[in-house]
Amino acid sequence: MQQMHSPEQAASWLRARVQAQLQSDSRHVQTGDAFFAWAGHHTDARQHVVQALQKGASACLVEADGLEAFEALNDLGLHDAPIVSYQGLKAASGAIADAYFEQPSQHLHLMAVTGTNGKTSTAWWLAQALTRLGQRCTVVGTLGLGEPGQMHSTGLTTPDPLQLQTQLRRWVNEGVKACAMEASSIGLVEQRLNGCHIRTAIFTNFTQDHLDFHGDMQAYWQAKQSLFEWPGLATAVINLDDPKGQVLCDLLAGSSVQVWTVSMHSTQANLYARNVRTTTQGMVFEVVCGEQSQSVSSQCLG
Missing domain, CATH: 3.40.1390.10 (MurE/MurF, N-terminal domain)
Known part of the structure; x- marks a missing residue:
């Protein structure tokens, strides 16, 4: 043969x-x-x-x-x-x-979100924000595949690589410009994202989960960390409020990856929140980046 x-x-x-x-x-x-x-x-x-x-x-x-x-x-x-x-x-x-499929993800801004909690919300908000700014953005994750309002289920947070590459090619042909993808630890270990040209990696947090699959916390963390060692990665967005955030910053120090840090507490982060208030309508806070700030109101809590 x-x-x-x-x-x-x-x-x-x-x-x-x-x-x-x-x-x-x-x-x-x-x-x-x-x-x-x-x-x-x-x-x-x-x-x-x-x-x-x-x-x-x-x-x-x-x-x-x-x-x-x-x-x-x-x-x-x-x-x-x-x-x-x-x-x-x-x-x-x-x-x-x-x-x-002739490298479909090279024609998209492919963002991969990993962390124990918050992957779905982060990917969804990214897709909504970019779409409202005129850049069509799709989602791959727990809620399925597609654009906000036009999702279909796959049964897996991260689809198998053949299905994923097929879908990326279809989206490129349809004029989609970006994709926000949940990168589950299981999907990373199962190598379902292999072949994807991931431009931005995002870290939310790290707590105990999936030990039935990974066996121990170290193996679980190594799966998450592998996303930030992805070949060709250009940018990392890291939550400094989680202790593992600093681990990732240290890992990427001196590399070619541009690191953006975010925080609810530390003013040393590139992007941080201040004056956070909870109201009957949700949350109100200021987002600060350097000398600039912007008020934000959200119906979400937490």
């Missing part, structure tokens, strides 16, 4: 054969689709390649590691079936899809 050795090579091979969608679930495969098959936590998708071909898949990209155990696939590969292998396919699938 032929083996692909780079995302660009795999994307070129797919373009010559695929007329429809990129799929990682054989149950969703339709005629003309490509099927990506790797070993998951509960099942090995390579068991379903024959089924995908029977449903009309025009190309199958399978994990190379351990492939010798799948005799049927090797036999098909020797008889001109549209199957090739790739070492480390799961980790590379986002980069392959990015190359296949």
Whole structure:
């Protein structure tokens, strides 16, 4: 069986054969689709390649590691079936899809929000604010995919990389200019954001969560921190009121990443709030940036 050795090579091979969608679930495969098959936590998708071909898949990209155990696939590969292998396919699938769709996220201001709490609100407010300023901005997260008022559910905070890159390409074609994405710790560990050209990373806070998945707090934090070590990252927005905020500032000191700090308490932050008051209508406060300040009223509490 032929083996692909780079995302660009795999994307070129797919373009010559695929007329429809990129799929990682054989149950969703339709005629003309490509099927990506790797070993998951509960099942090995390579068991379903024959089924995908029977449903009309025009190309199958399978994990190379351990492939010798799948005799049927090797036999098909020797008889001109549209199957090739790739070492480390799961980790590379986002980069392959990015190359296949011609780097859609390079044409967007892609912002990724991570933290235990506040990801959904932050992403939603970013999308609303930018859209009202005339820059169409979409959301990827707990509430689904889409523009404010036009969302559809995916069932995951961070979709799988094939679905994500497909959606980014569609938005670029529709004239969207920015995207605010929730970057969950699980999504980062599962490598669902791989292939995304993230320009801005945003940190909200860090408290205990998802230990059933990560095992301990250190592993959970390492997942969050990885967003701020993203290749090509240009800007980081960091909440100084959380102790981990300073950890991230220290991590990025001396790097090319422009750091913007925010705070409800520290006047040393680039952007901070003062005169915070709670009213029967919500909250009122001033946002201060350098010598400038602006009054803000919000119906939200907290």
